[in-house]
Amino acid sequence: MAIAIFDHLATKVRHISNIILIRKRLAIILLAVTITIYIVSTQNLSLGFESRKVRVIPDIIAKEYVHPDPDFAKLGHEKDLYVDHIYCITAKDKQDRRDNMNNQFELLGIRAEYVMGVDWKNDESAKDILKHTKPYLRDEQNACWVSHLRLWKDIVAKGYKTALILEDDIDFSMNIKETMKTSLEILNRRTRATANHEDHDFGWDIFYPGHCSDFEKYQDSVDPSFKDLRYGIMPFCTHGYVVNIKSAALLVDLMSIPLERALDLHMVFHSAFSTEKGVLRMFSIEPSQINQRRDLYKNDPGIRNIHFLSPPNSTLDYISNNPQVLLNK
């Protein structure tokens, strides 16, 4: 009898100690989870999107250039592809690329300003910035970021209302003039429609006649008269895009931080038409009318896929098949 009672008690004790043990494990697990959540939330381990607060565009720019200027929505000259100014980012040692750019400019009747990209190894001010960059970004990626950042500042400083930024390895579609004219007319209609609103709404922020994205083709067209112009959701790459003075200022504001990832990704995360509902109203052309030709510059680094071949109605292909067209110019 006594043994039976003892057994019974022993079982109870074991039972209770098991429960305590399980609770202890649960408590440890809970504690671990809590600590993890705390660390993640304080470190802001970025899961793709910035939580950084966006400052509103300096009022002075909005007032000076946006509101009172009735000419804002006027198109630029045909030679400038209907914007105020065209920049082409290049580097000293890329004469082969500039030869191809010059041929296209000549054939299509386009004028552009070459600007030297940041020379990462020799530029003292670039070295200074390097101290603050993320170690996992490649030097070319940081150089790309700073090169574009300098141009946006230049656009604001010079007061260009609109500017096209090109990189030097691109190939235009021969339809680029029509595409630019039609698209900017549609985009500027958005500007006029909103120009009198208190929020200084330009109607558009970045227009990508060139991109390297698979996603734009699923986007809605902006206007039934020209289905190629889309609401831009993820127009990757930065080799051919148009900004206006307000979005240039906004980009300076958004991108003057050491980047966590390549510049084009940073930009598309701010698209107003993505689920993130960013501040940049992006528009793109699908199919892209300005492409990077990585097949022509094989020694340069970078991803290679369908987006880095000729655009439809390629100018460089046309020139290489008909070299006499430049002699007649």
Ligand SMILES: *[C@@H]1O[C@H](CO)[C@@H](O)[C@H](O)[C@H]1NC(C)=O
């Ligand atoms: C290619 O571009 C030329 C010059 O703008 C144009 O005349 C021609 O119609 C274009 N072809 C196609 C298929 O779009």
